[in-house]
Amino acid sequence: MDANILDDISHADPAQRKDREERWAQVVAVSAALFAQKGYEATSLREIAERVGMLKGSLYHYINGKSDLLVHVLREAHSRGVLVLTKIAEREGQALERLEEVITAHAKYICTERVFTAGFIEAHRHLTPDRAREFDVAERNYRKAVERLIARGQVEGDLRDDLDPKVSALCLLGFLNSLHGWVKPASGLTTRRLCDHALAMGLGGLRKT
Amino acid sequence: MDANILDDISHADPAQRKDREERWAQVVAVSAALFAQKGYEATSLREIAERVGMLKGSLYHYINGKSDLLVHVLREAHSRGVLVLTKIAEREGQALERLEEVITAHAKYICTERVFTAGFIEAHRHLTPDRAREFDVAERNYRKAVERLIARGQVEGDLRDDLDPKVSALCLLGFLNSLHGWVKPASGLTTRRLCDHALAMGLGGLRKT
DNA sequence: ATTTCTACCAAACGCCCGTTTGGTGGAAGC
DNA sequence: GCTTCCACCAAACGGGCGTTTGGTAGAAAT
Incomplete structure (x- = not known):
């Protein structure tokens, strides 16, 4: 087959x-x-x-x-995006620093590899559950890794601990992915500045004041 | 016709x-x-x-x-969402307070009126430019109102002034709309708690520390 | 020289879509 | 009682889609 x-x-x-x-x-x-x-x-x-x-x-x-085409496009997207980001999130070290790295890398990915980030949500609709599972698992792993990072950041005392790590992770990833919707190449906004901005806004809500 | x-x-x-x-x-x-x-x-x-x-x-x-159906659905969505939120954003008063109100109302709208918030981005693709203009204008007005609110908050000294208001507004609205992607009714998360969380994360990055 | 294999063509298939056309039953108006 | 009107039906239309089938030119293998 x-x-x-x-x-x-x-x-x-x-x-x-x-x-x-x-x-x-x-x-x-x-x-x-x-x-x-x-x-x-x-x-x-x-x-x-x-x-x-x-x-x-x-x-x-x-x-x-x-749908074979969709699967292979998504696989390439995942290998360049989600899988790389998951590895960054799972590295050793201070949680806050790791989180900063993840946010910046995620934002950069969204901005530079636009071809592979579009329509992920739409995509799931067009795959049978068993063909989608592969991607669901990868995305879930990434989300869980970020969630653990946030929880660790709370324990280490850098992040405010009155926010649920799971909800925070969902908010953060949703925010980062939403950049795709309006960031355009050549909008007078450099990738660098955009990543800094995303970092400030993404982390600002989590940090201890 | x-x-x-x-x-x-x-x-x-x-x-x-x-x-x-x-x-x-x-x-x-x-x-x-x-x-x-x-x-x-x-x-x-x-x-x-x-x-x-x-x-x-x-x-x-x-x-x-x-496409007539799409136009009318979008109109109803706008009248319940964007137009209401724009009015809130344009009310008098301290910028920070207004912004808090807008964020909370926006998050609440996304959570409770799910039917009308889906597929706005997709929708634009299926309307001729002249039929889409109506909605583009409304959305732009809202965005501009939020942008002004942020700028005023900076002047009033409540918000950090090293972030561009326009980019901040785009980030904030993108974040709020992204809630739609994962918030599900009956996920064990009350609307109230979700709105509080969204407020903390949305505002946290903008606030002066 | 013959066979085998591969990358692709040419043409059709059935399906479902949005849209159009002409008609029908029953209530409203005169 | 006759006409008008209106909400809706019944049936077809052309078109584009994803998919299938059978064939062909040319290089490689024997």
Whole structure:
């Protein structure tokens, strides 16, 4: 079933494999760009195929259905975003410093890798529960890591301890993701300044005054 | 063209008018619920008509096209949300207090009127620029009002003045709207507690320490 | 030289969408 | 009692979608 994507292809010679992989990467990249720009539903296979230079039916040599594209786009997004951020959150050290790092990295990711951050919420609607689980788990892990960070910050005395860590984590991540909605490249706001601003506002509500 | 919706109907007798208006309100309410739940594109006229108890073609006695429904849903949402919040933001008084009121009211609106807050971003994609303008203007007015409030709070000495009011306003409103993404009714979190939390986090980053 | 394989084309399929058209039953107006 | 009007039905329309099927040109393998 998943042969086109997942099967071992070591029996193919290197030249063929490279061709196919390059083409496939191109397809995923184009899909990511279009999904980000117009949303998953509003993007047609015809349009994707056109930008890659083939007919829509030919895409089925790479996929078994449209949602395969979504899965692979989301996987790339997660490997660049959520997974990296989770690792940062789980590093050793003073909680407050870790949290600052996470917030800044998250904001930076949102600003610079715009292609991969759009429509995550929309995306879940278009995946069957079992295909979505993979991403749900990753996102939950990240959220939990931030939650633990906040709790530790409270214990260490840097963060106010009258706020529930879970709700705080949800608020913080929601806030950071919301940056995507209005931050535009070339809006006269440098990434650097935006990250500083996000840090000030994201952390300001958590810090002990 | 717009006869079904906008025309003067004073020549109809009261009984008829009431019937029609009640039916129309029902259609809008059902549309709002479905748009919120599944999104605009994913909601079919067939589905809307079914819940109201008619066939999809019959909806065209009330509308001239599907997007009419979106416009009317958004109008109702704006009149309950953005317009109310703008008025609060523009009242007289100490800026900090006003801002607290706005944040709390905004958070409360998001939590209690869930039907009308979903898919605002998606919505814009499905309206022609001239039909969207109405809503763009209202949202901009609100944002500007909050921006002025923050600027005044800085002058009055309650808010830190090293943050750009415009960026701060965008961050704050983005944060508040992001609550919609994860706040669920009956999640064991009362509206009251959520609003307090949102206030603490939203204001914490702006306040002078 | 023949076979095999691969990347892709060309064309059709069924589905469901938003929209249009023409009609119908029953209440309201004269 | 006849006409008018109105809310709605019944059925079709064209179109775009995701998907399937069968074929083909050309390189690689034997």
